[in-house]
Amino acid sequence: MRESAMMQIQYVTAILAIGLVTVHLLMQGVLVPYGEAVKFQQVLSVYRDSVNGALLEILLIVILAHGFNGLRIILLEWRQSSAWTRGVNWGVLVVTLATIAYGTRTVILAATGQVS
DSSP states (O other): OOHHHHHHHHHHHHHHHHHHHHHHHIIIIISSOHHHHTSHHHHHHHHHSHHHHHHHHHHHHHHHHHHHHHHHHHHHHHOOOHHHHHHHHHHHHHHHHHHHHHHHHHHHHHHTTOOO
C-alpha cells in the first residue's frame, strides 16, 4: 500500500477515535456515574448490550489501527532501508491483527456470558 494511503488511514482513524472516545466517555462516565461505571457487573452489562458491544468493538479496531500505524510510522522514520521497511510493515500488520483478534475474543467472551 502506498504511504499516502497509510497516512490517510492515520488521519481518518484519528478523527474516528476522537468521536468514538467522546461517545464512549459520555456513555460510561457522564450518563452513568463513574463509581457505578467501573463495577464489574456494570462493565459486563455494557458488553452484553448489542449497541454498546458493537461500539466497543469498533473502538477497539479504530484505536489499534491508529496506534499501530503510528508506531509503524515512527519505526520507519527511525531507520530506512527496504528490508527494514518490509519487516516493519509485516511485523506491525501481524501484531495489529493478533491484538485485534485477542480483543475481539474478549468482547465475545464478555458478550456471550462466558465471563461472570
